[in-house]
Amino acid sequence: MTGQFDYYAILGVKKDASIDEIKEAFITLRTKIPKANQNPNKNKKYKRILNAFEVLSDAQRRSIYDSLLVETDETSLEVKIQSSRQQIPLTDSPQLIYLLIDLIPPSQQATQKVEQLPLNLCLVIDRSTSMKGERLDHVKNAVDMIVEKMTTQDILSIISFSDRAEVVVPSESVQDKMAIRSKVRSVFPSGGTEIFQGLNAGYKEMIQHDLKGYTNHLILLTDGHTYGDAPQCLELAEKAAQNNIGFSAFGIGAEWNDKFLDELVSPSGGQSGFIESPENVIEFLQEKIKGLGQLYGKNFCLINEFPKSVKIENAFKLQPFAQPIDSNNKTIKLGDIEERAPMSILLELRIEAQPIETRINIPFSFDGIIPKQSSQTRVLKKSYQIMVMLDPISEKPPEDIVSAVRNLSMYRMNEKVQEEIEAGNVDMATTRMRYLSTRLLQAGEAQLAHQAHNEAERIANMGTLSDEGKKRLKYGTRALLAQTSSLESHD
């Protein structure tokens, strides 16, 4: 926004100026213009000042103006919203609408290259008996790789846990890489899995530093169920998120609790994943660390200020990685925005019955920290409007939305199968799993389709899924969601 429409520049005030500052600026500018010339119809300069003042001094008009600024401010995050339908018909029953929201960081060229915040990273490694052999070996190799990538600016701590936790490497800057490696080599598998012990020890290490100056992230690697301490873990994840610490969790093998890991990373908008075979540990962590090292924005949230007639039925992050989003609270945690990749969110909205023609205004308010600009939380506003009409134009929904919703629908079918099995509806689960197999085949996912087919037969015969099949299908269909975003990263 430049020239005569940049009201803030015209008055010479900051974007966050108070109403008093705006009034003062206006009065100062006005006194510079002789009284005789203070006629907006004749004096263009005066008209501009007056316009700017009229808009910025009115809270409502100012907020509308600010929401327009978001789109055009080149140095700021761009918010792009696409919808499955822009016009919806009058109905006496609820209807659905899908929105695809992209938060796009300004391109590399537009911003100066600024040093990234250093990392404050904590690795929490399961060393229970089941990790013995290949699993722990690969984890150790992965840690070597991470240590190699870190600089002396970064902070690293490493915790190993079984029934209790040990601090393998205390939280300090990465100086002596050799020493760190040899400490990690000495981790020996034995005992059970109590995840809270590990997380708590990791959290305590991390908060020894001033968290504001770092990208803080804790990565949990586990291969088993935790017993009895899940609520404590979730509480800690919540506390950590409030303190700017992100959680990611990766399960190795097939015996861990996928729902628990999803919940654990949800408060900070982190990532949970399935590492099918131990040799893939390096790959997963490499990808994760790469993303953490290139953050544009931290701790982004969507504040749900939607009108009562609009409800979020489902929220899913598609980029930078596919992850379900907990949309039950007013503040919806989206997580971090990477420098080179936009964040994409798919929302399924339920619109209540609309008996009369109207315009539904859906306000979007995103907040988060953009470390390069300020350590304060920034708020971006944008609104989206849906027209309710007697005779709406029937439009083809955008390809991106169709493909994202297709993938979401397959992911959800798999979730439903789980629920049906748990509820004992074997026949329904079998039928649905067969449908899913067909859909996967139609989508060109032959391997997953084959898996679904096998699992359908297994459900029909034994009333249950295999552990591997369950995880492969869940994370396989979830991964499809990450492929749907239209926006290429700007590499």
Add this chain to the structure above:
Amino acid sequence: MIKCNECKAPNIEGSLFCSECGAFIVDFDPNSTAVLPFSEIIHRAPPPPLETEALTISQGIQKITIVIPSSRHRMQLNVSGQIRVGRSDPETGLFPELDLTKFEGAERGVSRLHATIQSFENGISIIDLNSTNGTLLNMYKLPPEEPYPLSDGDEIRFGDLLMHIFFD
């Protein structure tokens, strides 16, 4: 509520994929055949085949006249060959002899290849080609893929598009 074409499950308005079977449930192709709500309700028995004598009357018919009341249109067609009834589809090179596109064919549920009308030894017959919304002859739904004799003045509905047929 909208109904899934594949598994018939009801889905909330605005859904893109069936919540039960995952099929794409919204067809946004403007050229596609509308699925009419009544097409499933009518399951009445087909008309009895006409007596042979009645058919012989229509022997040797060369031309028929089609009247479409909704657009007040009248046209004459030659029945020496086969008359395909449907909507033209340039993509697949389908140009039926009786092209109902401009009579709101798509909206009224006429399939691209809906039916054929042709003369046979005893008269003129109509065959529904397994169309989406079916063909009604004098308000009787024709079974698909089976020839039925036509008589002078018959009322035919292709989907929801009504027409009368007269022998010249």
